[in-house]
Amino acid sequence: MAQQKNLDGYVGFASLPNQVYRKSVKRGFEFTLMVVGESGLGKSTLINSLFLTDLYSAEYPGPSHRIKKTVQVEQSKVLIKEGGVQLLLTIVDTPGFGDAVDNSNCWQPIIDHIDSKFEDYLNSESRVNRRQMPDSRIHCCLYFIAPSGHGLKPLDIEFMKRLHEKVNVIPMIAKADTLTPEECQQFKKQIMREIQEHKIKIYEFPETDDEEENRLVKKIKDKLPLAVVGSNTIIEVNGKRVRGRQYPWGVAEVENSDHCDFTILRDMLIRTHMQDLKDVTNNVHYENYRSRKLAAVTYNGVDNNKAKGQLSTKSPLAQMEEERREHVAKMKKMEMEMEQVFEMKVKEKVQKLKDSEAELQRRHEQMKKNLEAQHKELEEKRRVFEEERVNWETQQRLEQQKLEASRTLDKNKKKGKIF
């Protein structure tokens, strides 16, 4: 439908990116990062190292310093500014994770927390009166793997399996300064093998059209999972002040890419893929949550066979509208059928009545005719009889007269009246 058009001169919409830049800076940015791992794996130190600040300090202690009996989920919010850009950073801690003797379901509070953030967002998105919605959804989950050197623990696998479809999971090898480079390589290979085996979907770096970028991305992919070291202390090495861990045998430098993958993590997490992590959360994880939630609402009460397997692309309102129309059509049909049956029955009955009436009428007619016939017959008989009688009576009279006459004659004869 869209046509390609060539421009004959400079129009000026190439400034759109600048307009977007301006507006985004004015608005400010927000990012929520969740860190999960057993106590003592250096989570707080890593956060402090990543953001070059004392997010966790004596005043605001990190998760390991807070002894918890059950897994808690806690948030710390800070506002950091750099180069004109403001970032509202929320770090979500999970103190107590993996620390109990029985760790079954220790991931549940975490899942609940993630879901509740999705729920909040869904509700504010669905309000009638919407305002600018704060986005407190979890954009990234850094999962700390203990540097055992062997492979993933069952808890690691279980956790990642349960969360990989709810949040961007980035597994990392913590305290990597306890592994030699060879051990680290082996460990990484083993972990990636196990991740593939269990079909865990960790966060994937997006492909771009840019060749250069793709090469970088490939390099990162080869190093997964990233092995990191964090530090709160600054040490002087060769005249430079660096963050590092001082050992008798040397200094493990945090930002030295030969020593660990910290810089890769920092660059990836903050400098290049922060926006993408947010986008994937919004477009994939949140949408999954939303469609599952809304499908449950829509199909509540409706025949489950319809709902099986296929999620409708319609909105619940459209769904209801369609159901309503279906029902109305069904009712109309039912009404028509009932009407038909009704009419038919009425017709039948009326017909029967008519037939019955006709029958009775016929019989009545017949009987009447019969009677009339009989009447006529009787009349005829009477007439005949009357005629006969009259004749006979007349005859009788005649005979009588004759007799009278003859008797009179005889009498007269006897009397000698007649000669």
Next chain:
Amino acid sequence: MASTEIARQAGEGVRGVPLAGHVGFDSMPDQLVNKSVNRGFCFNILCVGETGLGKSTLMDTLFNTKFEGEPTQHNQPGVTLKSYTYELQESNVRLKLTVVNTVGFGDQINKEDSYKSIVEFIDAQFEAYLQEELKIKRTLHSYHDTRIHACLYFIAPTGHSLKSLDLVTMKKLDSKVNIIPIIAKSDAISKSELAKFKIKITSELVSNGVQIYQFPTDDESVAEINSTMNSHLPFAVVGSTEEVKIGNKMVKARQYPWGTVQVENENHCDFVKLREMLIRVNMEDLREQTHTRHYELYRRCKLEEMGFKDTDPDSKPFSLQETYEAKRNEFMGELQKKEEEMRQMFVQRVKEKEAELKEAEKELHEKFDRLKKLHQDEKKKLEEKKKSLDDEVNIFKQKKTAAELLLNQAQQAGGSTTLKRDKERKN
């Protein structure tokens, strides 16, 4: 540093911490921009104005290209909207531009309903977006946004005031779209007339409560230029795709016997200002205003119309699921009720009809019972008559027999007499 919206939202309680070095999140705007550039941009312009005001020419001039469309005649029976979508590219920025033209606007004798098709079109785009947003499985990030981001309203260069059609239309559109009024074919107005005309138009708009789009002045980097431009509204423009040689350059212009009107000369017309404001400075803001203000208003009205509220009577906080479920139950209940009602109605009808038929049947039987009785009476009478006749016949027969007997006797007696007489006679 000025406070950002995010900081304001976070509130007072948020602590700020100093950074001990360069972390690197200042690349966030760039990351965001890269994403947008990859996705491409989208912009939709609606041109409203009477036929012949140079809308298509202005679009061609603004975007330095020739867009589709034939110049239309004045005999359109109603107002229709024609939209064309184009893919434009400038350096690495891709723009999907949709130009919507009103065809036949202002041509009818009765223009009362002219604004209706425009409003319907704008609402239809909002509706499409709303439907997508409400779907269970949706793809908002790759949705082609067709909502109108800017409405260029072309005012005829009469030099006097706004036409009533213009006021009515703009009033209907101002809550639905960003209106940018422009004086079309402004090379027909002299400079002094133009100044008066602009003042007249602005005051008429204000007195009629028409909200036109104001260029935003809250962002420091563009506040100054925007507020200056705001005072030049409405822009008086001239469009032309023909080029004329001025000096040793080819410029877009309109050539008259008395001189040449150069489109891009700021002394001649406000075309450059329009282009600057519309495209180079505020395109993104226009899009954002459409989304956060006009669309939200539409959505709010639509949802309220459908009966959604943010809190229920008990003032419990809003939960999407509960609302949907409540709506659903209400609606199912209604359907059930209707079904019941219909059934009841039928039961009633059946009962009534049955009673009717029974009545009729009863009447029929009564009628025939009466007839039967009549008939039986008749029969009885007939029987009686028959009987009486038979009696008479019998009596008569008896009489006859008796008489005949007598006669025979008499005859026998008289017979001999008669015989004697006859004998005597013979002798």
